[in-house]
Amino acid sequence: MKNPFQYGGIVSEPYFAGRDEEIKELTREMENNNRVFLVSQRRFGKTCLLHHLKNALEKDGVACTYIDLNAFPDLRSFAGAITSMTTKALESNTDRLLKIFSGFHMLRPKLSMDQDGNLSAGLELAVSEKEALAALVEGVAHAGTLAAKKKKRMVVIIDEFSDIEKYNGGTVEKVLRSEIQKQNHIGYIFSGSEQSVMLDMVQNSKRAFYKLGRLMKLGPIERKAYSRFILGWLKEGGYKASAQQIVRIFDIGEDVPYNIQRLCHTMWEAALETKTIDSELIERLPVIIARQDSAHYEMLWQTVTQAQKTLLIALANDPDAAPFSKDFQMQHGIGPSSSIKASLVSLLKKGIIFRTLEGHYRFVDRFMIFWIGGIRK
Numbered sequence: 001m002k003n004p005f006q007y008g009g010i011v012s013e014p015y016f017a018g019r020d021e022e023i024k025e026l027t028r029e030m031e032n033n034n035r036v037f038l039v040s041q042r043r044f045g046k047t048c049l050l051h052h053l054k055n056a057l058e059k060d061g062v063a064c065t066y067i068d069l070n071a072f073p074d075l076r077s078f079a080g081a082i083t084s085m086t087t088k089a090l091e092s093n094t095d096r097l098l099k100i101f102s103g104f105h106m107l108r109p110k111l112s113m114d115q116d117g118n119l120s121a122g123l124e125l126a127v128s129e130k131e132a133l134a135a136l137v138e139g140v141a142h143a144g145t146l147a148a149k150k151k152k153r154m155v156v157i158i159d160e161f162s163d164i165e166k167y168n169g170g171t172v173e174k175v176l177r178s179e180i181q182k183q184n185h186i187g188y189i190f191s192g193s194e195q196s197v198m199l200d201m202v203q204n205s206k207r208a209f210y211k212l213g214r215l216m217k218l219g220p221i222e223r224k225a226y227s228r229f230i231l232g233w234l235k236e237g238g239y240k241a242s243a244q245q246i247v248r249i250f251d252i253g254e255d256v257p258y259n260i261q262r263l264c265h266t267m268w269e270a271a272l273e274t275k276t277i278d279s280e281l282i283e284r285l286p287v288i289i290a291r292q293d294s295a296h297y298e299m300l301w302q303t304v305t306q307a308q309k310t311l312l313i314a315l316a317n318d319p320d321a322a323p324f325s326k327d328f329q330m331q332h333g334i335g336p337s338s339s340i341k342a343s344l345v346s347l348l349k350k351g352i353i354f355r356t357l358e359g360h361y362r363f364v365d366r367f368m369i370f371w372i373g374g375i376r377k
């Protein structure tokens with residue numbers, strides 16, 4: 001039997017756990033064509049949840065588009081993608097699609113053939129980066145008009161939305177807001193893990209997206225449902241485990257879905273033959289994972305300076321500490337604050353740590369802490 005605890009990519013049915021309430025809430029918001037800003041720290045399951053929601057909405061006949069801003073380095077490619085994807089979600093007939101595409105002013109259609117010789121239509125911009133903004137306006141406005149004309153409900157999901165700032169943020173945000181506000185057939189979800197950036201977008205009265213929609217903070221997967229999911233699969237695989245052991249896994253993984261999936265995946269493999277899960281195995285899981293990923297950690301370790309290494313070791317031992325406090329600096333023999341600040345900035349940029357809204361600095365990958373523990377022995 002295949003290991004049911006998947007990690008790393010998009011996890012879908014039947015391996016998708018919990019989230020009933022969140023799906024219900026988002027579905028309801030989308031029924032009202034609202035705009036929702038979905039935020040959480042990294043690896044909490046935003047992307048998985050959004051794909052799951054998209055599938056559910058499509059089953060209900062809603063036209064749905066999912067765009068990950070990471071995949072579009074410049075405004076031109078984003079404008080092309082959003083136009084092309086929203087149109088395709090609303091119109092599947094190739095001839096009609098081509099006709100629509102030919103009608104654009106800022107975009108020109110490009111025909112491409114798939115391996116089986118089927119004609120599929122793609123869109124390419126025939127404009128310079130300067131005119132990309134006008135193309136974006138045309139594309140977003142068109143989605144609204146087409147949805148209204150077809151009397152179809154539509155949902156547009158933009159993932160990694162905090163990345164929007166890379167397209168000369170201010171102007172793009174303003175333009176998007178004014179188009180989105182005119183639309184009453186389309187619901188929008190903007191999702192992102194740069195929590196401070198996302199919060200600033202909606203809560204700062206000087207920003208274009210100020211109060212454009214509601215903020216939804218995605219928490220962990222509810223323990224009861226997640227536990228049922230995990231125990232259900234373990235039982236199906238012939239494993240013996242108790243609810244209490246699963247609680248211990250939630251604690252070790254700090255309820256971050258990626259961590260929990262990874263721990264369960266590793267547990268499944270480690271007990272493949274014996275089918276017995278004991279507490280000693282559970283305690284060992286993070287160390288096994290740290291060992292599995294050691295090549296990756298070693299590479300990261302080589303990219304950081306000695307001062308940064310010292311700081312990482314200190315943070316690994318003392319995750320709730322305030323790095324700028326005298327106590328912390330004395331205890332770990334680091335400082336001054338200016339050099340700690342420089343180290344933190346660099347580690348944040350490298351994606352090794354992140355800053356919580358409460359101002360703590362945490363490892364993006366919790367298992368790295370166990371690896372650091374290992375090298376120090």
Ligand SMILES: Nc1ncnc2c1ncn2[C@@H]1O[C@H](COP(=O)(O)OP(=O)(O)OP(=O)(O)O)[C@@H](O)[C@H]1O
Nearest residue numbers: 007008009017042043044045046047048193257258
């Ligand atoms: N509902 C779920 N059921 C099972 N596994 C999940 C679920 N949600 C998240 N995961 C696990 O967590 C991992 C990370 O999830 P995902 O990529 O959706 O998080 P994210 O919040 O989009 O992260 P990032 O901010 O880094 O993009 C997945 O690969 C999967 O292993």
Ligand SMILES: [Mg+2]
Nearest residue numbers: 046047048159
């Ligand atoms: Mg994601």
